[in-house]
Amino acid sequence: MLLSGCVGFGREYTRVKGFSHAEVGAVCLKGTTLEPRLGNAPHRLCETPSGLLNAIGLQNPGVDRVVEEILPGLDPEEVHWIANVSGSTLEEYEAVTRRFDDTPVAAIEINISCPNVKEGGVAFGNDPDMSARVVEVCRRATNKPLITKLSPNQTDIAGNARRCIEAGTDALAVINTLMGMSVDLRTRTPVLGNDQGGLSGPAIKPVALLKVHQVHQVAGPLGIPIIGQGGIASARDALEFIVAGASAVGVGTALFYDPLICPKINRGILDYLEEQGIASVEALRGTLRTHAVQRCACG
Amino acid sequence: MTRRETPSIVEQEAEILAHEAHPGEQYVLRLRAPDVASQARPGQFVHLRCGPCLPLRRPLSIQRTDPREGWIELLYKRVGAGTAALAEQPVGGRLPLLGPIGVPFRPDPRRPRVLLLGGGVGIPPMIFAAQWLRGRTPWKPLALLGSEVPFPFTPRPSRSSVSGLDGTRAAMPLLEDWGIPSRLASRAGLPGCHAGYVTELAERWIAARGHAEDTQILACGPHAMLKAVAALACRHGLPCQVSLEEFMACAVGGCAGCVVRVETPLGPAMQRVCVDGPVFDARAVFGPCA
Numbered sequence: 001m002l003l004s005g006c007v008g009f010g011r012e013y014t015r016v017k018g019f020s021h022a023e024v025g026a027v028c029l030k031g032t033t034l035e036p037r038l039g040n041a042p043h044r045l046c047e048t049p050s051g052l053l054n055a056i057g058l059q060n061p062g063v064d065r066v067v068e069e070i071l072p073g074l075d076p077e078e079v080h081w082i083a084n085v086s087g088s089t090l091e092e093y094e095a096v097t098r099r100f101d102d103t104p105v106a107a108i109e110i111n112i113s114c115p116n117v118k119e120g121g122v123a124f125g126n127d128p129d130m131s132a133r134v135v136e137v138c139r140r141a142t143n144k145p146l147i148t149k150l151s152p153n154q155t156d157i158a159g160n161a162r163r164c165i166e167a168g169t170d171a172l173a174v175i176n177t178l179m180g181m182s183v184d185l186r187t188r189t190p191v192l193g194n195d196q197g198g199l200s201g202p203a204i205k206p207v208a209l210l211k212v213h214q215v216h217q218v219a220g221p222l223g224i225p226i227i228g229q230g231g232i233a234s235a236r237d238a239l240e241f242i243v244a245g246a247s248a249v250g251v252g253t254a255l256f257y258d259p260l261i262c263p264k265i266n267r268g269i270l271d272y273l274e275e276q277g278i279a280s281v282e283a284l285r286g287t288l289r290t291h292a293v294q295r296c297a298c299g
Numbered sequence: 300m301t302r303r304e305t306p307s308i309v310e311q312e313a314e315i316l317a318h319e320a321h322p323g324e325q326y327v328l329r330l331r332a333p334d335v336a337s338q339a340r341p342g343q344f345v346h347l348r349c350g351p352c353l354p355l356r357r358p359l360s361i362q363r364t365d366p367r368e369g370w371i372e373l374l375y376k377r378v379g380a381g382t383a384a385l386a387e388q389p390v391g392g393r394l395p396l397l398g399p400i401g402v403p404f405r406p407d408p409r410r411p412r413v414l415l416l417g418g419g420v421g422i423p424p425m426i427f428a429a430q431w432l433r434g435r436t437p438w439k440p441l442a443l444l445g446s447e448v449p450f451p452f453t454p455r456p457s458r459s460s461v462s463g464l465d466g467t468r469a470a471m472p473l474l475e476d477w478g479i480p481s482r483l484a485s486r487a488g489l490p491g492c493h494a495g496y497v498t499e500l501a502e503r504w505i506a507a508r509g510h511a512e513d514t515q516i517l518a519c520g521p522h523a524m525l526k527a528v529a530a531l532a533c534r535h536g537l538p539c540q541v542s543l544e545e546f547m548a549c550a551v552g553g554c555a556g557c558v559v560r561v562e563t564p565l566g567p568a569m570q571r572v573c574v575d576g577p578v579f580d581a582r583a584v585f586g587p588c589a
Contacts, residue, residue, distance in 0.1 A: 005554065012552035014303040015574070016310060016397070021301070030555075038560075038569050045546040045556040047355045047380070052548060059555050059569055073302030202354075233354070256548040257354040259397065260310055 001026035003252035004084035023262040026080035036062035041193035051203030055194035080106035098141040113151030113176035125151035139168035149173035205231030216245025235268020323448025324377040333369030341428035345398030346550040350384030362423035411437040418520025442481035463507025529581035533588035539581035
């Protein structure tokens, strides 16, 4: 699937000749709040080694305009459109989710891991109690499938995942961006207008893979699917996430590298399955064979 | 059917046909890109991967095109990791390119006198605008270009007379050859150039002509220069379009990373430099005239 925040509200990449939503299973729309948000001041972006630091700040026109003006222009037959809900309070998460309930979106993703807003976002996502409460209120507000997007910026992501599952999430998106900063040595100020931002891209792939593996230990036995994401830029990357336990994978930053990357990833996945004599992605999922080691985090 | 944008942006591998280094860490890059060359309009840009180790592309304004031969030309200054990597790319190599992108300049045909004001790496869109306006009715462009480092061409004394500017003779040879008058400004003491800003040259030209109701401004350059240009436009009641730059990721409108704060009839808004721009009305960016 194409990840929230990377593809606007579904129309933007149609500017590129040869781009097709048919290459993906789902498209997750831009994070949406109850009221319109202007987002953060520039600069909002900074390239870092093998990564991209961003602080967009949930710029969006508000849920009413998304539902009334944007969703009618999206064909539900073309691809599964997924709404992405953000908020600063429990009430906001509930209200935005409820507004999307009676729309053609295929599912609703709860973003409790946005690092670029002062309230809500990752402040909720790093607190398992708050994460569970957000999921609970959203669960009450819709019968659509709920996906909870988890933050890597927390100590025990698997424990948080368990709480979100108990609160009623149907799936987990693992992971959102890692919080980071970049400094302009000429001015000795942070490069980003928001001072800090979220790191994405290949630099975070090893972190994301481990988090998917850890969450899979909890979610796998319960039959809760994981959408693996974080630095996927090739078929090999995608396959590693599937082996670690992801049922689906998401592409974000790599689209900025190559807007036509999805068919290449799909082709590569199929080639690998054929080479290895594996019948399907499902047969590959969660087949990671870990070493029987005593782990020591002491260096 | 999902509502779509016009699929106008092409992704291709562009062969490097020429790559010249000039003083001041400036480079002129010529790429084989037939689709871009035939479709691009002044003000538009391409989004170029600068090297294998830097996957995020960099936006670079188009300076010239040759639709018949299928090439485009870019001018850039080596300032960061992206342009440093680009500077190392050899002739014959290939670079992934997206383009053409963005809202181009839209000059008002009721004002045939077009002041093209370019500063530093803001010069390329002015050259492309000159190329496009050249020989077309009703346009009468005048290019005033400024640089703090040596120009990426050898200035030549102008053969044409320009109202109020005959004390400054240095001109751009390419524009002279196209029959488009130009004058150069630099505070770096470059011979024949006006020792100051392009806005000072524009003021002199307007004052010498005594009227400006037939004039409009297209401009690209550093933020401080564009602010001064916007103020100049306000003083004389001239329409003014400015081309902006900002750090960019997707360049197709998907990430909202490259925004600029603008004033709209509905209030302040964050608009994307990549697809809502890069050309904006100066008053939207710098505020209405006082």
